[in-house]
Amino acid sequence: xxxxxxxxxxxxxxxxxxxxxxxxxxxxxxxxxxxxxxxxxxxxxxxxxxxxxxxxxxxxxxxxxxxxxxxxxxxxxxxxxxxxxxxxxxxxxxxxxxxxxxxxxxxxxxxxxxxxxxxxxxxxxxxxxxxxxxxxxxxxxxxxxxxxxxxxxxxxxxxxxxxxxxxxxxxxxxxxxxxxxxxxxxxxxxxxxxxxxxxxxxxxxxxxxxxxxxxxxxxxxxxxxxxxxxxxxxxxxxxxxxxxxxxxxxxxxxxxxxxxxxxxxxxxxxxxxxxxxxxxxxxxxxxxxxxxxxxxxxxxxxxxxxxxxxxxxxxxxxxxxxxxxxxxxxxxxxxxxxxxxxxxxxxxxxxxxxxxxxxxxxxxxxxxxxxxxxxxxxxxxxxxxxxxxxxxxxxxxxxxxxxxxxxxxxxxxxxxxxxxxxxxxxxxxxxxxxxxxxxxxxxxxxxxxxxxxxxxxxxxxxxxxxxxxxxxxxxxxxxxxxxxxxxxxxxxxxxxxxxxxxxxxxxxxx
Amino acid sequence: xxxxxxxxxxxxxxxxxxxxxxxxxxxxxxxxxxxxxxxxxxxxxxxxxxxxxxxxxxxxxxxxxxxxxxxxxxxxxxxxxxxxxxxxxxxxxxxxxxxxxxxxxxxxxxxxxxxxxxxxxxxxxxxxxxxxxxxxxxxxxxxxxxxxxxxxxxxxxxxxxxxxxxxxxxxxxxxxxxxxxxxxxxxxxxxxxxxxxxxxxxxxxxxxxxxxxxxxxxxxxxxxxxxxxxxxxxxxxxxxxxxxxxxxxxxxxxxxxxxxxxxxxxxxxxxxxxxxxxxxxxxxxxxxxxxxxxxxxxxxxxxxxxxxxxxxxxxxxxxxxxxxxxxxxxxxxxxxxxxxxxxxxxxxxxxxxxxxxxxxxxxxxxxxxxxxxxxxxxxx
Numbered sequence: 001x002x003x004x005x006x007x008x009x010x011x012x013x014x015x016x017x018x019x020x021x022x023x024x025x026x027x028x029x030x031x032x033x034x035x036x037x038x039x040x041x042x043x044x045x046x047x048x049x050x051x052x053x054x055x056x057x058x059x060x061x062x063x064x065x066x067x068x069x070x071x072x073x074x075x076x077x078x079x080x081x082x083x084x085x086x087x088x089x090x091x092x093x094x095x096x097x098x099x100x101x102x103x104x105x106x107x108x109x110x111x112x113x114x115x116x117x118x119x120x121x122x123x124x125x126x127x128x129x130x131x132x133x134x135x136x137x138x139x140x141x142x143x144x145x146x147x148x149x150x151x152x153x154x155x156x157x158x159x160x161x162x163x164x165x166x167x168x169x170x171x172x173x174x175x176x177x178x179x180x181x182x183x184x185x186x187x188x189x190x191x192x193x194x195x196x197x198x199x200x201x202x203x204x205x206x207x208x209x210x211x212x213x214x215x216x217x218x219x220x221x222x223x224x225x226x227x228x229x230x231x232x233x234x235x236x237x238x239x240x241x242x243x244x245x246x247x248x249x250x251x252x253x254x255x256x257x258x259x260x261x262x263x264x265x266x267x268x269x270x271x272x273x274x275x276x277x278x279x280x281x282x283x284x285x286x287x288x289x290x291x292x293x294x295x296x297x298x299x300x301x302x303x304x305x306x307x308x309x310x311x312x313x314x315x316x317x318x319x320x321x322x323x324x325x326x327x328x329x330x331x332x333x334x335x336x337x338x339x340x341x342x343x344x345x346x347x348x349x350x351x352x353x354x355x356x357x358x359x360x361x362x363x364x365x366x367x368x369x370x371x372x373x374x375x376x377x378x379x380x381x382x383x384x385x386x387x388x389x390x391x392x393x394x395x396x397x398x399x400x401x402x403x404x405x406x407x408x409x410x411x412x413x414x415x416x417x418x419x420x421x422x423x424x425x426x427x428x429x430x431x432x433x434x435x436x437x438x439x440x441x442x443x444x445x446x447x448x449x450x451x452x453x454x455x456x457x458x459x460x461x462x463x464x465x466x467x468x469x470x471x472x473x474x475x476x477x478x479x480x481x482x483x484x485x486x487x488x489x490x491x492x493x494x495x496x497x498x499x500x501x502x503x504x505x506x507x508x509x510x
Numbered sequence: 511x512x513x514x515x516x517x518x519x520x521x522x523x524x525x526x527x528x529x530x531x532x533x534x535x536x537x538x539x540x541x542x543x544x545x546x547x548x549x550x551x552x553x554x555x556x557x558x559x560x561x562x563x564x565x566x567x568x569x570x571x572x573x574x575x576x577x578x579x580x581x582x583x584x585x586x587x588x589x590x591x592x593x594x595x596x597x598x599x600x601x602x603x604x605x606x607x608x609x610x611x612x613x614x615x616x617x618x619x620x621x622x623x624x625x626x627x628x629x630x631x632x633x634x635x636x637x638x639x640x641x642x643x644x645x646x647x648x649x650x651x652x653x654x655x656x657x658x659x660x661x662x663x664x665x666x667x668x669x670x671x672x673x674x675x676x677x678x679x680x681x682x683x684x685x686x687x688x689x690x691x692x693x694x695x696x697x698x699x700x701x702x703x704x705x706x707x708x709x710x711x712x713x714x715x716x717x718x719x720x721x722x723x724x725x726x727x728x729x730x731x732x733x734x735x736x737x738x739x740x741x742x743x744x745x746x747x748x749x750x751x752x753x754x755x756x757x758x759x760x761x762x763x764x765x766x767x768x769x770x771x772x773x774x775x776x777x778x779x780x781x782x783x784x785x786x787x788x789x790x791x792x793x794x795x796x797x798x799x800x801x802x803x804x805x806x807x808x809x810x811x812x813x814x815x816x817x818x819x820x821x822x823x824x825x826x827x828x829x830x831x832x833x834x835x836x837x838x839x840x841x842x843x844x845x846x847x848x849x850x851x852x853x854x855x856x857x858x859x860x861x862x863x864x865x866x867x868x869x870x871x872x873x874x875x876x877x878x879x880x881x882x883x884x885x886x887x888x889x890x
Contacts, residue, residue: 305778330780344778347771349839358768358779365761372759373702380708412779 001027001064001080001161003048003193008059010043011054017043018057018217020506025162030184030194032208032225034201034233036431039214041197045164048195049083050076065331082160083167084151092140097121100138100154120157128153129179141265144339145172145291145457152180156187163187169203171431173290173457174492178401181207199431200458201229233432252278253451254302254334254420255315261294261301261475262309271297273475275312277422279451284442285454286466289495294475295455296339299422303336304451306328316419330359333419337409337426341402343408348398352390353379355408357399360415368431380410386441410441421445424455439464471495526833527886528849530631537855547862556858557733558740563853565746566591566801566845570825571832572753573797574847576790578829579757580630581838584791586645587798587825591818593649594802596617599662600668601814609668616799623649624795628788638791646822655812663811672807673765675738682735682743685727688723688751688865692723706764742804749797753843762789827874828853831881851879 003025010018018040025031033041046052048061050070061068063079068340070076070126073083090099098105099119101124118135125131128149139147148168155163169177182193184207198204204211205225213221213232221232242291255278264268274295279285287295300306304325314321322328329336344490346355356379357364364375387451388407390400397405406426415422423442427435442465446481456462462469469481472495479494481487542552550556570587577584598616601607607615623645630641664670674682696719700711711719734743757763765786768776777783801821807814832849835843856877860870 168572298693303778326778327780327782336778343772344774347768347775347839349771351769354764354767358776358781361761361764368760368762370759370761372704373699373706375710376703377706377708442706 001113002062003064003081003162004060004062005044005048006060006062006126006279008047008057008061009059010042010047018047021059021214021217021219023212023219023222025193025195026194027161028188028191029209030188030196030207032204032211033154033195033214034204034229035199035214038235039233039431040217041214042166043217044214045083045166045195045197047075048076048162049081049164051083064348065172068255077158080156080161081164082158082162083153083166084165085166090139090147090150093138095134095136096125096133096142096150099150100124100157100218102154124153124157127156128183129238133364137265143291143296146482148172149176149180149221152183156183161190161196162193164197166197167194167199168431169198169200170425173495174459175496176291177203199429199435201432202460204229228433251280253280253317254453255318256302257313259298259301259312259314260310261297261306264309272301273473275470275472275475277470277477281419281449281451282446283467284446284452284454286462286469287354287453287472288459288462288469288491289299289472289478290456291457293472293495295457295472296424297457297475298472299336299424300338300451301322302329302420303334305336330416330418333416334422335359335413335416335418336422337406337413337424339424339428341405341409346397346405349396351394352383352388352397352408353393354401356382356412356415358412360412378415383416386411387437401431401434403430406430406434406438406439410438414445418450420451420453422453422455425457426454427458427461434448435461451496459491460485462491463488527687527844529846530832530845530852534848534855535750535850537859541855541859541862544863546864547859551859554733554863558737560844560845560851560854560858561733561743561746562740562808563858564850565740565742566789566805567824567828567854568822568850569745569749569797569801569804569820571828571846571850572749573794574822574825574829575753575832575841575843576757576766577638577794577827578834578836579766579838579841580777580787580790581770581773581836582787582790583826583836584627584638584642584645584794584798586627586642586649587794587801588818588821588823589646589649590620590623590795590798591802591805592653592812592814592816592823593623593656593853594799595806595812595817596653596657596662596814598669598803598806599665600656602666603662609671610664612669613803616803617801620795620797620799621792622795622804623798624792625788627795628791631791632784632787639671639755650815653812653817656813657814659814661811661813665806665810670810672741672804673810675734676744678736678738681739682731684739685730687745689727694722696720696723713868742808745800745804749800750843750847753846757843762786763860766790767839770840772839806856824853827878831878883888 005021005023008021010019013141021040021044033044035041043211047057050073052231053071054069061070063081068079070079091102094102100121101117106113106120109152117192119164122131125133130149133146139150149172149356152165152168188194196204208225210230211223211225213223213229215233218370223232226412256371257276259272259275260270261272263271275294275298277285287298289295297306301310304323310323314323316332316334319332320331321334326336342348347358353376357375361370362376364371382388383390383393388404388411390404397408407438408427424441427438430438442452454465461485466486467482469491471481471491473495481490538552541547542549574584574587594616597619598612601615602609602611627638627641627645630636674887696716700716703710759767765776765781768781769778769786773783776842801884802818805818828850829841829846830836830849831852832841832845834849856874859869861874865873
């Protein structure tokens with residue numbers, strides 16, 4: 001089925017989001033869609049999938065040769081267009097199985113057919129290579145990466161003929177990405193087409209047949225995936241991926257000894273198992289490893305947000321830190337940039353000023369009364385310094401792009417001059433330009449003597465930023481890489497561990 | 511460091527508040543114009559009555575706003591009004607205490623109730639709906655037990671003074687002092703912005719702020735200037751002004767918005783969610799006691815079985831009409847004040863129109879729905 005977008009245009013109050021975009025999605029192809037945040041990718045696929053109903057945009061949508069008007073996502077699904085959103089749309093309280101079959105539960109005489117449900121859910125999990133996942137686990141207890149895969153499983157099960165994947169790999173580990181790719185290729189061979197949005201250009205090159213490039217709401221290129229996309233995407237900015245090296249070492253700022261974090265629901269299992277490391281001032285130590293290897297668990301334990309079952313000794317500048325309370329961590333000089341900025345980093349209803357002041361209100365007030373002018377001044381300074389693009393300091397941050405939101409989350413800590421900065425997936429879902437800026441920012445913070453612990457599934461990012469890489473596997477330290485030994489392949493090998501059948505599996509897939 | 515003036519100053523753009531002010535003005539004009547009210551609505555006399563009638567509800571609504579902002583609710587304030595009123599009356603009638611002592615006892619009771627709610631909500635983790643639903647039952651029962659289920663009246667002289675008015679001179683002085691403080695704060699803001707090289711307040715913002723303050727003061731003086739302001743209105747006004755200040759300009763207030771918007775992000779930013787929650791409930795408790803004292807003074811006694819009955823729902827209604835979201839994080843005291851006035855105006859107007867009290871209930875219910883429905887429509 002061919003889907004054709006003809007002269008699509010859309011404006012939001014004061015912003016032209018899309019202008020005259022015409023694009024064809026052919027059957028059995030993977031069409032890459034790239035562009036910086038705010039270039040119009042999400043808007044385009046939201047029109048394609050009925051999120052923005054007919055009448056809210058200009059232009060025509062032709063599906064299978066027929067002029068079509070989607071009034072809702074439901075209409076789009078019926079016509080065979082499904083979208084997997086960047087934001088997770090699962091219900092955290094429901095189980096894996098219930099989420100998978102949500103809205104199409106198998107029933108018998110009006111009652112839920114539990115066996116049928118389990119069967120369907122198992123088949124869907126097997127489809128995405130996660131057959132071993134517990135069906136009864138509440139989705140909320142799983143990592144973001146696993147949730148993302150469930151979401152993809154749901155769309156695939158629809159047997160839609162056009163599937164839009166919006167940043168599907170942002171939270172996936174490399175092996176999970178491979179699983180996803182082989183899935184996409186298999187469906188493609190069956191005639192399904194995909195629109196694949198990603199900031200990771202190497203993924204675009206590996207997976208896509210054609211690439212559409214958007215810039216400022218206009219289609220600026222429809223090219224082969226082998227073309228160098230960066231100049232097209234950014235106009236002129238050249239992204240330089242190299243490592244800054246040879247930083248002066250001093251003594252340890254952060255020291256972690258025998259950190260253990262118990263699994264929240266499985267007794268006897270540790271998500272972090274006897275981890276010890278130190279981070280010096282001006283050093284970036286990266287935690288790498290597959291999803292669920294203990295990267296995020298380590299950071300949240302250090303910041304005192306894990307609820308229970310933590311043991312070990314953590315010191316900042318030699319002073320012990322209590323591990324039960326974020327406040328204690330902050331007072332000790334630790335700052336935390338969590339992986340999910342919308343759920344954990346920002347108050348979306350509040351303005352940039354309020355969000356930046358969130359952790360430093362004590363400094364901005366006297367006798368409990370906030371000096372609003374000073375808060376705004378501090379925010380303005382921060383916004384300039386970090387080149388955060390906000391149309392208006394008083395606007396709700398919900399309207400900002402991912403990159404700018406992320407900068408706000410980092411920025412809210414800087415007034416406190418933290419000794420240790422914990423960064424969890426700091427560039428997840430962030431465009432190329434903002435990514436480079438965030439890297440530059442981290443470099444600058446390190447140069448100023450902050451100690452940084454980076455947890456990331458983005459290997460180029462780890463290679464780019466880290467002085468030392470601790471590779472975790474099942475909560476344990478699998479190995480440490482330093483200096484020139486830091487390379488994607490080396491990290492992956494440690495993360496995956498000895499796998500005699502790896503070669504065979506790869507051959508089987510190919 | 512000199513900063514360019516690219517970012518505009520945070521404009522006050524709470525459209526709900528503007529919109530509500532227009533609705534209130536329209537209501538007043540309509541009620542003044544239609545023949546059914548026989549021209550008495552917009553008289554000094556009636557407006558004074560209207561404001562006195564609103565005062566108890568306003569105090570409760572301001573407190574309710576704080577807990578609703580943090581995604582909570584307090585269903586116990588109506589029963590709390592009875593309980594604290596009973597405590598005050600008993601201190602006077604049974605123990606022979608003075609009015610100040612009776613009031614202090616009531617306020618202390620309210621504060622304790624607030625601590626109780628806060629601990630159950632923030633430390634034990636029981637939803638405030640349940641905690642205060644329990645209170646809704648228990649405090650009414652407590653009032654009945656303490657009083658032996660008998661009406662308590664009359665209150666003593668000192669207490670009755672609360673139902674009286676302050677002298678005209680004091681009225682002028684109070685209004686002018688508050689106005690001066692308001693203007694001074696605006697001027698200070700302007701000066702601070704200049705000091706810090708922030709974009710200056712626009713002439714419009716400046717004029718709007720000062721203009722509003724002057725207009726408010728004028729209205730208040732027009733109504734009360736030659737008769738003296740009722741103490742109940744003084745108290746309600748003070749609570750409203752303090753409420754605006756606390757929510758907009760204190761750390762505690764900003765924390766309320768952060769917690770209501772995203773409790774997890776607030777916690778991870780180092781905000782003590784539990785202590786802030788406790789604080790909000792204690793303030794509501796104290797304001798409930800204040801309302802209890804005010805109502806006892808107004809009706810000169812306490813009927814433990816019915817005093818303050820369903821006031822908690824009236825307060826929620828006023829807060830919601832005022833644009834505060836039950837989902838937390840959004841809303842304002844200014845909106846609540848206007849919401850309360852709209853609510854009271856409708857009641858007052860319907861009385862003048864001789865609308866049957868049962869029909870009034872139906873109408874008030876519809877107004878709540880329409881107000882929230884319209885607010886939704888405007889937002890999306």
